[in-house]
Amino acid sequence: MIKLDVLIIGAGPIGIACALECKKHNWNYRVIEKGALTNSLFNYPLNMTFFSTSEKLEIDNIPFISNNPKPTRNEALEYYRRVTTSNQLNINLYEQIISVEKEDNHFKVTSDKTEYSAKKVIISTGFYDIPNLLNVPGENLTKVMHYYKEAHPFTLQNIAVIGASNSSVDAALEIYRKGGNVTMIIRGEQVGERVKYWVRPDIINRIEEGSIKAYFNSEIKEILTDKVIINTPDGVETIANDYVIALTGYRPNFKFLEKAGVQFSEDEKFIPKYNSETMESNIDGLYLAGVICGGTETHKWFIENSRIHAKMIAKHIEKAL
Structure with missing residues (x-):
């Protein structure tokens, strides 16, 4: 003792x-x-x-x-x-x-x-x-991550980034610039207001020009080995996916x-x-x-x-x- x-x-x-x-x-x-x-x-x-x-x-x-x-x-x-x-x-x-x-x-x-x-x-x-879990089918797959370290492993991959906070935006921008195909799935109607003021215009511009796809007012419904299913205001969408980075806090x-x-x-x-x-x-x-x-x-x-x-x-x- x-x-x-x-x-x-x-x-x-x-x-x-x-x-x-x-x-x-x-x-x-x-x-x-x-x-x-x-x-x-x-x-x-x-x-x-x-x-x-x-x-x-x-x-x-x-x-x-x-x-x-x-x-x-x-x-x-x-x-x-x-x-x-x-x-x-x-x-x-x-x-x-x-x-x-x-x-x-x-x-x-x-x-x-x-x-x-x-x-x-x-x-x-x-x-x-x-981490705050998504609590959806498929979240236990090895392709799902709740922490993000660096962009290189996601080059040439289809990536779904969940969330609209600083961590989500940073990950989306880095992966996009390293050659990843990035889709953001955002529960709210816009990118988070707490996002760093020098970064927020960057992600908004990338979304508006189509370099990064974003689903607003949307949530993950299910994660499968090669795709994700999303609930969106326009109905259910299915997109190709290699990795899910769920940065939901x-x-x-x-x-x-x-x-x-x-x-x-x-x-x-x-x-x-x-x-x-x-x-x-x-x-x-x-x-x-x-x-x-x-x-x-x-x-x-x-x-x-x-x-x-x-x-x-x-x-x-x-x-x-």
């Missing part, structure tokens, strides 16, 4: 920010991450460019210098890696937390490698690990939070209960940080507006330790 003052679950940007606060207070802490450092960012598309400017992605006023105002995935990975290594933060990678249980005045935290006893626990696990691991005892709002937003001034959940000593605080509203919290959570949590913990 390893005894800690603070155990942080998740080594994304906000988890790293929490670790920096713990170090400044000389608390005995550790960050546990099931994957690579900043695992969600690592799994972003290789050529992704952030919507935010680099200074808005900074944590603890540590400068983030990028080649352009909008940093790339690789620049962000390097920035958070340098913050971690230069500050010698205590982080365990590739270790999965199994359970968090409150026992009297401490938490018993069990991982797939060992057990911890912590006075305080911070959960900052993001939302990128569980992601959601936090609600079951993990429920198992830890966290309560949620009684509506479809499923927002976890926490004190907005301290970020403490309904369980004394258990804090939430980052995008996980938004429930299904995954666009509510992101790096630039949730990095303050680390200092809010530290300020409250300071009174107890």
